Amino acid sequence: MSISPTILVIDDEDDIRKLIAGILEDEGYIVIHAATADLAAQKLSANPPDLVIQDIWLQGSERDGIDILKAAKQKHPNLPFLMISGHGTIETAVSAIKAGAYDFIEKPFKSDRLLLMINRALENASLKKQNEDLRQITMNTVFSQVEQLPDYICNILDKAATSNSRIMITGEVGTGKNIAAHYVHEKSLRNNKPFMTLNCATLHPENLEKELFGTQPESKESATLGLLQLVNGGTLLLDEISALPMETQGKLLNLLQDNAYYKIGSNQKISVDVRIIATADNSIEINIQNGTFKKDLYYRLNVVPIDMPPLRKRKNDIPDLVELLSPLSFSKQALTKLKAYSWPGNIKQLHNILEWISLMHEQKDMPIEVSHLPQELKGTNDTSSNISSENDNSALSDNIFDIPLREARENFERYYLLSQVNRFDGNISKTAEFIGMERSALHRKLKSLEVFADDKQDVA
Secondary structure (H helix, E strand, C coil): CCCCCEEEEECCCHHHHHHHHHHHHHCCCEEEEECCHHHHHHHHHHCCCCEEEEECCCCCCCCCHHHHHHHHHHHCCCCCEEEEECCCCHHHHHHHHHHCCCEEEECCCCHHHHHHHHHHHHHHHHHHHHHHHHHHHHHHHHHHHHCCCCHHHHHHHHHHHCCCCCEEEECCCCCCHHHHHHHHHHHCCCCCCCEEEEECCCCCHHHHHHHHHEECCCCHHHCEECHHHHCCCCEEEEECHHHCCHHHHHHHHHHHHHCEEECECCCCEEECCCEEEEEECCCHHHHHHCCCCCHHHHHHHCCEEEECCCHHHHHHHHHHHHHHHCCCCECHHHHHHHHHCCCCCHHHHHHHHHHHHHHHCCCCCCCECHHHCCHHHHCCCCCCCCCCCCCHHHHHHHHHHHCCHHHHHHHHHHHHHHHHHHHCCCEHHHHHHHHCCCHHHHHHHHHHCCCCCCCECCCC
16 A cells, blocks of 8 residues: 655645645645744654645745755755745746756646646656666666776776766677776766767667767657767767768767767757767777778777776686676686686676576585586586596596596696696796797697687786
């Protein structure tokens, strides 16, 4: 059973308060009263109502209705106010709306009009509350997903969020580019304004411009709003921007230079305040070289460059990511398989595989072994499939007498080389130096044994 909304009526005239209360109570509302500013402040502080009907002029009070409205809005920004006055002017109404009132109504008023405005104000407040709840859920999701990124990336994102600079986020599919962009918005001063995404790769060029700029045909009734107009004051993410047609690139460049644009079919310039974040794969520089992406546009967008590392370059983070993303425990051998996999789909693919394992693994109290992994991971030949005990060395020695010499030698070499490559975080040069092999020879051996390696170079 739903609880009826509570409405606070603030008016210095007792007859007006009783009249309004009678109208509202007949409609099932709960009504409370206040005749002065001090009493109104007490009622607002003790138990905020769902809506306030506020007389602008209060005799016997040091503060008027506008003052009460402003003070209440500081503590309860979404509390709807309907302002009433018997001496209303346009200036008074405008002042009330600017101070945060939902609407203004002059005395005497018809009960039907009052009830209609109350209903609309309550619906508007409910919608705002739903939007805030949804935004909070979105923020929590974004922040939890950002925890999956490397610390140095998070530090760059935090610093970028405090500025108004444009950002270019590059990286492979599934590395978290869109999450990073959303995180920057939520941490910025624009977080109370819209965040919208335009995927440049999925729309036809003509539809893309309509989505971005909007249209202004001869008939105003058929005009459409573009994302730039809808997101004004907020953040616009241009996803996969390298797919933008050249003509649209030119229009976007003009927007970045002038902070203004034209709707399609219009010669009227529209000013706009939007922060642009762009994402692209690592081929965008090739597009610049072959002339399919404007160099000037790239430099305008690439004020703060952020390159998202693929998961295969972060394999030492995989155990921590698994612990963060899955409630299940994994054996050392299973984690070794996860670390050895190439992860073409990056973190997004890791999410999906962990979800699959969770669905398929019935014994939740038992650790995940290699046999529980999907076939694409079990097929990674980093170590012998015969290794299954907690002690890798003992497992290798226990099983080595049950297989032919050639297979045993390959198993040992595969296990030994993978361990050394992991030890040096995928750096083949350092691994080769440690084990006493030429770098090229080690490459050939790893390839012949089908051992995955990052092939990192020495760093100074």
